[in-house]
Amino acid sequence: MDSRILDVLEYKKIIERLSQQTATSLGSEQVKALRPSTDLQEVQLWQAETDEAAHVLRLKGQAPLGGIVDIKPSLKRTTIGGILSPYECLEIASTIYGGKQLKRFIEDAEEPEMPMLRELAGNIVSLNELERHIRNCIDDHGVVMDGASSQLRSIRSRIRTYESRIRDKMDAYTKSKSKMLSDAIVTIRNERYVLPVKQEYRSAIGGIVHDQSSSGATLFIEPQAIVDLNNQLQESKVQEKNEIEKILKELSEAIAADETYLYENVKRLGHIDFMFARAKLAQTMKASKPTMNDHGVINMRQARHPLIAAEEVVPNDVELGKDYTSIVITGPNTGGKTVTLKMVGLCTLMAQSGLQIPAMDGLEMAVFENVFADIGDEQSIEQSLSTFSSHMTNIVDILSRVDDKSLVLFDELGAGTDPQEGAALAMSILDEVVSRHARVIATTHYPELKAYGYNRNEVTNASVEFDIDTLKPTYRLLIGVPGRSNAFEISRRLGLDESVITSAKQHVGRDSESVENMIASLEQSKREAERDYEHAEELLEEAEELRNQLKKQWDQFEHQKEKLYEKAEQKAEKSLQKARQDAEDIVNELRQMKHDTGLKEHEWIEARKQLDEAQPALTQHQSKTKSVQTSAESKELKPGDEVKLLTLNQNGTIIEKVSAKEYHVQVGVMKVKAKRKDIEFIQSEQPVQERPMATVKGKSHHVKTELDLRGERYEEALNHLEKYVDDAVLAGYPRVSIIHGKGSGALRTGVQNFAKTHRSVDTYRAGGMNEGGSGVTILELR
Structure with a gap:
């Protein structure tokens, strides 16, 4: 890249700012040697490095680069037999330590997207023994210690x-x-x-x-x-x-022995510092990573000149290389045309140097083999060249080298000579450069060039906006709209007599006036379109905010609903527990009543009524559980089916169907009327157990669920037990209780041996705490 172009576009000022971001002289040395690259792959690599370092800074704030010194001169002296001073040895130890700290920082980072930094850090050799040797000989003040x-x-x-x-x-x-x-x-x-x-x-x-x-x-x-x-x-x-x-x-000899490792470490540390310096510069500029291409496409949104303060610069959108390859910018002096020209050129050089661009995310930049610029008054008194001659000398040089891999920037093309000839020359030069498929941005005062873009597909007009009310430029770039002189409006605002302005308009050609009116109409249309766009953006933001609020309120509603459901379920669970306890109390009361006095028919009816009233009325919300229950309720139950009564948490047997949704269920000695939704099917009645209902009903009226054998002789008790079990099976009882007392345990052993061998007894167990304990054996019948 031509060094004169770097000076014209103020690239060296960017290098100075970048150098200020380095933490070591090693990084500063690499910054000073930085020049734009024309190799797409190399530029993409540099951009990836900068973005990776910027990612680390966003997460960690900074990287530990303290204590790292440029020790290359000292290393060179050791290789030729020189003896280092204590301070030089101390700098080497400090650099070794700084390298280890940086290596540990990168290796311990949890972010996986750090391939380049991890590779650089992984190749840093930790020379612990050499560092320890130096530290044992020299203190932190550079004094050789007694030890x-x-x-x-x-x-x-x-x-x-x-x-x-x-x-x-x-x-x-x-x-x-x-x-x-x-x-x-x-x-x-x-x-x-x-x-x-x-x-x-x-x-x-x-x-x-x-x-x-x-x-x-x-x-x-x-x-x-x-x-x-x-x-x-x-x-x-x-x-x-x-x-x-x-x-x-x-010490110098020991350092010389590790000179190769130290030199490579220094190179890697300098490069890491260089990467973080580029990332820090991007942070200060609020810059973004560009996507690089080699087909001449530039697309920047809200791009800012890198050297103008953020509170003063006006962001602009610039597109070049897709729909058109050239832009001709017209407009008044001090309106920002040259700033726009330099901004595009400087951002291109920065992108090709691996630096991020001060613009919004999603920008695209091109890699050019050459960037040419003819900007400013470069008149040379020593060469006795006029302004026009100076510009033409540059343009001749540009035309001799320009091709389709070039970006060309012309400032005030054709200025400094007769306006008619200058305009003709400017159009001819533009035609030549455009025909070579270069990317071109040119500024001009000539009104003839305002129509230039309308006659060529590769060219578009642009202008810098001027506020007639304040008589000041806004520095906004308007793509697609040529600039107009505004001379009459400005003169009127400044107080020039209206008759003079009217007279002046008569000297202006009708075609020129029509063009000015057309441009004014375009500017007005563009302003209206931008206002509409801004209004649409505001509406979109309001709609998005309203959507977020509604979503938040809906989430809160759903959360509150779940909490209410959960509260209802807890309340239902408490009701069920109370119902189970009431049922247990009723059963215990029945057993006590039966044991003490025997039961009358009206007492059984009253007990069943109390048990039915103990069932809570629960309201279940629509959930996945309900769908499962609905599926279970759809099964048709038959007399004899074994079921579980959910309200009592007790197993029972279906006796008969009362209605479409109600059944009579035999639960122990009780017959309970229950709804279908409170009944869970377990298994169907076994065919071998089918008996005439009349027989079951008949027996159940005079067969108890308990048999008291206390006081009977052993043989008599077992005979009584065998007859009782047959009657209980005939009555359809699922289980019975045999009361034998504790005593010597002989009768209990006899009952359990009987249960082991009897064909109608499935299993047996000792009674629970509320069932009589070891004085009772519970028989589960087949």
């Missing part, structure tokens, strides 16, 4: 000892010889400890003079008593320096 080697620890211990002894001796001088000193302090000259001695006491102190004050009144003397200690101290410091150099050499 770096045993020799260094020993040397520094001697240094501290010598310094302590020297301070002690010097402190003794400052106390005992204070009158001879200019100041009672110890200072250093030529890396040796000295005292500030007054000139007249030079001989009294004695020693080596290292310096004197500017006035000569003070001499800095090293007392003879500490000369040897100072010599030993300096010797130890030389040893310390040599040992530190030895340690740094070992």
